[in-house]
Amino acid sequence: MPKTFTPKVVTANHLLKGDVIYQTATGWSRRLDEAEVLTDEADADLRLIEASQQVDVVVGAYLADIALENGIPAPTHFREDFRATGPSNYAHGKQVELG
Amino acid sequence: MxxxxxxxxxxxxxxxxxxxxxxxxxxxxxxxxxxxxxxxxxxxxxxxxxxxxxxxxxxxxxxxxxxxxxxxxxxxxxxxxxxxxxxxxxxxxxxxxxxxxxxxxxxxxxVGMHAIQTSGNTIRNVTADHFAGAAADEIADPRPVAELLRQWSTDHPEFQFMPRKFKIAVTGSPNDRAVTKAHDIGLRMLQRDGQNGYEVIVGGGLGRTPMIGKVINDFLPEADLLPYLEAIVSVWNQIGRRDNKYKARIKITVHEHGIDEIRRLVEDRFVETRKTFTGVDVQMLREIEAHFAAPDFVKKSEAPFKDAYHKDPVFRSWADTNLTAHRAEGYKIVSISLKKHGETPGDATGDQMRLMADLAETYGHDELRISHEQNVILPHVHVSDLPSLHAALQKDGLATANIGLISDIIACPGMDYCALATARSIPIAQEIATAFDDIKREHDIGALKIKISGCINACGHHHVGHIGILGLDRAGVENYQITLGGDHTEAARVGDRVGPGFSADEIVPAVERIVDTYLDLRTDADETFDITYQRTGLAPFKAALYPETKVAAE
Structure with a gap:
């Protein structure tokens, strides 16, 4: 039986800043809660190809699993949690910049 | 310099x-x-x-x-x-x-600094004893030969695309503070029959397959160093495994071929490489040595130190833990702890760096060192200046008196920063340091090295920690494996894995149980953790960590 496709977002690092970004319907955001949620596998593959072609904007685009919490994407793995919020050793990086 | x-x-x-x-x-x-x-x-x-x-x-x-x-x-x-x-x-x-x-x-x-060969499959930054040129137990200063190796290895045309990275460490002291036995090549400076030379150790390394290095040459004359090292790297560059990056380091090459076969290949190659060195390398070493002439040590009264040591318990505590014997009369080596309880091990702010620079200039003959244990060293400070130095360090959170104690933890960046990490390291170090500071027990516990890595690559040297902690991803949850009894010194030893790992919430209590067990077992306060462990072995610690296993077996 084919594996059930779980919701995903396209994420990457920004070429110039190097920080974590997420693909939205119209561009890129630094906030996971603004990411475009992909629930269809073919659509997700296509959006990943589109993202990967933006070589002068992003580095290392990939599909990351998310869970929907009240319709808002949230990480399902702790690595993606840290990517979304920044280092946990003290308040700096994304958790401060995004407020 | x-x-x-x-x-x-x-x-x-x-x-x-x-x-x-x-x-x-x-x-x-x-x-x-x-x-x-x-x-x-x-x-x-x-x-x-x-x-x-x-x-x-x-x-x-x-x-x-x-x-x-x-x-x-x-x-x-x-x-x-x-x-x-x-x-x-x-x-x-x-x-x-x-x-x-x-x-x-x-x-x-x-200021004569760069980032070349700090990555890639090249010869990386050559490391050395952080007390070089200052330690009382030193035979010779390893920095000139380390500088010679830097010049030889930087942009070396044959060694830019090797099977994997390659790390060299040098010590000039019999008490190894440079972890030479966990390097691709470790060099121990020796003197034999009045001649300078090196014990050459090869094939050490940590990572997913930890190995203690083996002696390939027990006395290499000084003049043969570069051609001999070139022979070692050259042999490995040819026969090292390029098919599998996890088997590419020279430790695997030595393991698979055996040290005797590697020695034979290196000796054969050495015959060729030796011809290409005309002695200019030794001449360069002599020139480099002149750069590392000892500073003009002064003689002055030690009374200010004795007075402060007698009157100020905070200064005394710092002096007892953060100073090391110096080879010059009236001098001490100062270790500035970058391990303030609850802070990130190894981090220094711009202000802290400037303060340490100022203090080095004022009190330390303008020299600083970075230790592999992620602290900053002022190698040459006269004892009469120590009270003023300590007072200045206190103002910027740099006077923590914990060198060599349980809160002086090595921790790699882990998943807070590193793309390779499988779990966090820094918060575990922060929690351990804070927990033992809260109960003010670390001076009673004494010398104890905790080393934490956030993945199997072992940048945090966990294999050679008295207590080693390895962070892994177990089914999407951070999980921490413990090893005990590792040793990073001349008696290098890979620690023993105790058993199943612990969750992030369980790891600090687990370390506390290990320490409690040690305190119960030690014969007296002078018996350090590593000595107790050598005496008792793993069993009592395992019983303390996994009491349910003991119950099940009964």
Whole structure:
């Protein structure tokens, strides 16, 4: 039986800043809660190809699993949690910049 | 200290100009990431979890106040106002933006520093005893030979595309503070029958397959060093496994072929390499040695030290833990702890770096060192200056009296920064340090090395910690494996794995149980953790960590 496709977002690092970004319907955001949620596998593959072609904007685009919490994407793995919020050793990086 | 020649300066300017053009082409979209990545790695630029990271070489951990101030300036101007000192005696900037990196490299070049060969499959920054040139137990200063190795290995045409990275460490003391037995090549300076030479150790390393290095030559005359090392690296460069990166390091080559066969191959190759060295290398070593002449040590009254030691218990506590015997009368080696309880091990703010630079200039003959244990060393301080130095350190959170104690933890960046990490390291170190500080027990516990890695690559040296902690991802949850009884010294030993791992919530209580067990077992307060462990073995610690197993067996 084919594996059930779980919701995903396209994420990457920004070429110039190097920080974590997420693909939205119209561009890129630094906030996971603004990411475009992909629930269809073919659509997700296509959006990943589109993202990967933006070589002068992003580095290392990939599909990351998310869970929907009240319709808002949230990480399902702790690595993606840290990517979304920044280092946990003290308040700096994304958790401060995004407020 | 070594001062750059015009050749060094010109070489660096050329490399920096090349990289500036490469960055411009990447930003303009004329280089793909696949094309750019090997170029940026050659210049120490990684792309990590949250940002780019620039790893700057601090050759054999030695720098002067001008260089330290420049690191502070770079952190303030192009990063978030701090830097992270690493287990390879380097500094990492965690937040540079790509367009700024060429300017950062130019700023480094102003003070004779660079990021070349801090990444990639090359010979990396040569590390050395952080007490070099100062330690009372030293036979010879390892820094001149480390500098010779830096010059030999930098841009060495044969060694730019090797099977894997290659790390060399040198110690000039019988008490090994440079972890030489866990390096691809470890060099121990020796004197035999009035002749200078080296014990050459090969095939050590940590990572997923930890190995203690083996002696390939028990006395290599000084004049043969470069041709012999070139023979070792050359042999490995040819027969090292390029089919599997996990089997590519020389430790696997030595393991698979055996030390005797490797020695035979190296001796054969040495016959050839020796012909290509005309003695100019020894002549260069003599010239380099002149750069490392000892400072003009002074003689003055030790009364201010004795007075403060007698009257000030805070100073006394710091002096008891953070000072080491110096070879010159009236001097001490000062270890400045970058392990304030609850802070990130190895981090220093720009202000802290400037303060340490000022203090080195005022009290320390303008010398600083970075230790592989992620602390900063002032190698030459007269004892009469220690009270003033301590008072200055206190003002900026740098007077923590915990060198060699349970809170003086090595921790790799882990998943808070590193793209390779499988779990976090720093918060575990913070929690352990805070927990033992809260109960004010660490001075009673005594010498105890905890080393934490956030993945199997073992940048945090967990295998050779008295208590080693390895963070892993177990089915999407952080999980921490414990090893006990590791040793990073001349008696190097890989620790024993105790059993199943612990969750992030369980790991600090587990460390507390290990420490409680040690305190119960030790014969007296002078018996350190590693001695107790050697005496008792794993069993009592295992019983304390897994009481349910004991119950099940009964």
């Amino acid at each position: 070594y001062s750059y020649s015009q050749f060094d300066t010109d070489f660096l300017a050329t490399r920096n100009a090349q990289f500036r053009a490469q960055v411009e082409r990447r930003i303009a979209g004329n280089l793909t990431e696949d094309e750019f990545k090997p170029l940026r790695l050659m210049n120490g630029l990684y792309l990590q979890l949250h940002a780019y990271m620039l790893r700057v070489a601090i050759p054999y951990g030695t720098l002067n106040s001008r260089q330290m101030r420049k690191l502070a300036e770079i952190g303030d101007r192009w990063d978030k106002g701090y830097g992270h000192f690493t287990t390879r005696q380097n500094i990492q900037f965690n937040w540079p933006e790509l367009k700024d990196v060429p300017d950062m490299l130019d700023a480094l070049a102003e």
